[in-house]
Amino acid sequence: MAEPVVLLEGVRKSYGDKVVTEVLKGVDLRVDRGEFAALVGPSGSGKSTLLNLLGLLDRPTSGRLAIAGEETAGLDDAGLTRLRGHAIGFVFQFHHLLPGLSAAENVMMPMIAREGRTAKAMVPRAVALLDRVGLAGRADALPSALSGGQQQRVAIARALALGPPLVLADEPTGNLDTRTADQIFDVLREFNRELGVAFLIVTHDPRLAARCDRTIDLVDGAIVSDRRRTAEGAAPHR
Amino acid sequence: MPISWFLALRFLREGRMQSVLIVAGVSVGVAVMVFLSALIDGLQTSLVAQTLGTQAHVVVRPPDEVARPLRRPEAGVAVAARVEQTAQRARSIVGWQQVVTALAAMPGVTEVSPVVTGPAVALRGNATRAVVLYGVDPERFGRIYPVRQRMVAGRFDPTSTSCVIGRELAVDLGVAVGDRVRLAAVGGVGDVYLVAGVFDLGNREVNRRWVVVSTRAAQTMLDLVGGVSSVDLRVRDLFAADAVAADVTARTGLVADSWMKTNAQLLVALRSQASSSQMIQFFVILAVAMGIASVLVVSVVQKGKEIGILRAMGTARSTVLRVFLLQGALVGLVGSVLGTALGAGLGAAFAASARNADGSPTFPITVSLALVARSAGVAFLTGVLAAALPARRAARLDPAVAIRNG
Ligand SMILES: Nc1ncnc2c1ncn2[C@@H]1O[C@H](COP(=O)(O)OP(=O)(O)O)[C@@H](O)[C@H]1O
Ligand SMILES: [Mg+2]
Numbered sequence: 124m125a126e127p128v129v130l131l132e133g134v135r136k137s138y139g140d141k142v143v144t145e146v147l148k149g150v151d152l153r154v155d156r157g158e159f160a161a162l163v164g165p166s167g168s169g170k171s172t173l174l175n176l177l178g179l180l181d182r183p184t185s186g187r188l189a190i191a192g193e194e195t196a197g198l199d200d201a202g203l204t205r206l207r208g209h210a211i212g213f214v215f216q217f218h219h220l221l222p223g224l225s226a227a228e229n230v231m232m233p234m235i236a237r238e239g240r241t242a243k244a245m246v247p248r249a250v251a252l253l254d255r256v257g258l259a260g261r262a263d264a265l266p267s268a269l270s271g272g273q274q275q276r277v278a279i280a281r282a283l284a285l286g287p288p289l290v291l292a293d294e295p296t297g298n299l300d301t302r303t304a305d306q307i308f309d310v311l312r313e314f315n316r317e318l319g320v321a322f323l324i325v326t327h328d329p330r331l332a333a334r335c336d337r338t339i340d341l342v343d344g345a346i347v348s349d350r351r352r353t354a355e356g357a358a359p360h361r
Numbered sequence: 362m363p364i365s366w367f368l369a370l371r372f373l374r375e376g377r378m379q380s381v382l383i384v385a386g387v388s389v390g391v392a393v394m395v396f397l398s399a400l401i402d403g404l405q406t407s408l409v410a411q412t413l414g415t416q417a418h419v420v421v422r423p424p425d426e427v428a429r430p431l432r433r434p435e436a437g438v439a440v441a442a443r444v445e446q447t448a449q450r451a452r453s454i455v456g457w458q459q460v461v462t463a464l465a466a467m468p469g470v471t472e473v474s475p476v477v478t479g480p481a482v483a484l485r486g487n488a489t490r491a492v493v494l495y496g497v498d499p500e501r502f503g504r505i506y507p508v509r510q511r512m513v514a515g516r517f518d519p520t521s522t523s524c525v526i527g528r529e530l531a532v533d534l535g536v537a538v539g540d541r542v543r544l545a546a547v548g549g550v551g552d553v554y555l556v557a558g559v560f561d562l563g564n565r566e567v568n569r570r571w572v573v574v575s576t577r578a579a580q581t582m583l584d585l586v587g588g589v590s591s592v593d594l595r596v597r598d599l600f601a602a603d604a605v606a607a608d609v610t611a612r613t614g615l616v617a618d619s620w621m622k623t624n625a626q627l628l629v630a631l632r633s634q635a636s637s638s639q640m641i642q643f644f645v646i647l648a649v650a651m652g653i654a655s656v657l658v659v660s661v662v663q664k665g666k667e668i669g670i671l672r673a674m675g676t677a678r679s680t681v682l683r684v685f686l687l688q689g690a691l692v693g694l695v696g697s698v699l700g701t702a703l704g705a706g707l708g709a710a711f712a713a714s715a716r717n718a719d720g721s722p723t724f725p726i727t728v729s730l731a732l733v734a735r736s737a738g739v740a741f742l743t744g745v746l747a748a749a750l751p752a753r754r755a756a757r758l759d760p761a762v763a764i765r766n767g
Contacts, residue, residue: 158438200678204678206675207675223371232671236364236676240364241363
């Protein structure tokens, strides 16, 4: 498939009625399937805002936004929910797991949301995903019983539950120690390599950004640089 | 399991303390409702039963005699006449056999008992008591008044030679079953009757006054041979006795008095009791609704972030709405089940503690199925309605804002 997973043309976003602040000032961006890209930039430059637009949690003020080949301008709320459900997985800085649900149930949540009901067949798939992120045997644990790194692994498994072509990660390692951050990054990289899932990762850590195939630099609501590495940098290490 | 059920149950489990408290609150509210309704129902039933133990639902009698002038005044002619009203005599219902048949055939009427009644005196030795004589068909009379069940001595067997009297009268005259008394119309000679039984209808005045004999004996004594003075009716719907009485008058031209007319004050008391009970129930429901709503409002605020995540993961607005409606409904349902059980238990305990000297309950407290169903339904609906506001709020949450503020 040739169509990109993300296609932005002249996207602007402003907030406020009386005092209008323009946060995104005309962003053009294209992300293809299987890419592994870092989104960097100073705090307040609009990274989260951009990710919210890509994640269809918010609408651009103007400009074109297409996800997985589908134009979003004409979609109503239900249409956005459907597209979000099958095309996008989220990993947030704070894991945002549901505290009342077990690890496996959290991973199943996107499947449950899509099917509209729980089903027995979802459990083995959730357990398999938890295995892959290194949480074999913790399927029944509540989030409060897991460490920060483990919680973030559950969140990653959840983001991949429906096998979306695109995963958006907003500072996924932002509140983890370096070692744990590296491990989480490895997990993301593996999913990217093995399943061809495209990742767009917001990070403040230049070390981690350097391990991505592409670095997009957002400053004051505009992309100031967009560099691709031809050869993969440092090999994943443990 | 549908997603809304799954999430509603998990949310309730997660907020365990809140859930338990609000279910307890709903239970207490429903228990109060059930207990109060059962109590007031029981009270009213026993009041009505007490009143109607010595009164027919409807009494049909001939119209009062009215003296009319022989000459009608013509236009322009003044007639100097004074119309003297007569005293009322004992009179028979004209054609009473047909009247009884017609009354028995009326849809709202279940029992019909023709009665010959009038004032009399009872004498024994030098004791004389003014009484009310009742000449009845024992079978039919027994279906209107619970006299058979209320015998304290002897049997209910009024004949031409034996009578049945009340307990107070038996004491006044100093007679017991097997003794004889003389019964006579006022100013008459009368006859001697065997006391066949003594009853206690739970009303002193009645026990002191009523003397029951056979129809024929009363007809002879009261000079009403072949006639009856009134017809007692039992109706299907107690509180429709008014309408039946009006119907009887319309059909037969006779006077018909319902217990509701003769006991207007009791009826007013019953009605105001019922309306104060409804008022209390209304406020209990209001309190329950506000309790459920406030807990869910807090829960929506607390769960704002989680709702945002759910929405970000493809959960529809309508699902979020249903999750909160369901929580309200489940709380209402569980609370109403526990509450009706609690209310019924309270009722049973109360009935057990409030007993008469002889051990019989002071009044019956019955928690009817209809009452349980109604309370459960009300609590369920209240839960859903109370959840509506917070649920709409939850469904309207903007996922991006919810996540950013997390
Ligand atoms: N809902 C909003 N209303 C008003 N201003 C907002 C809103 N969301 C973000 N902003 C502003 O937009 C700017 C960019 O925010 P954000 O996208 O969170 O930056 P970053 O993630 O790069 O730190 C900030 O100045 C922030 O205050
Ligand atoms: Mg941010």
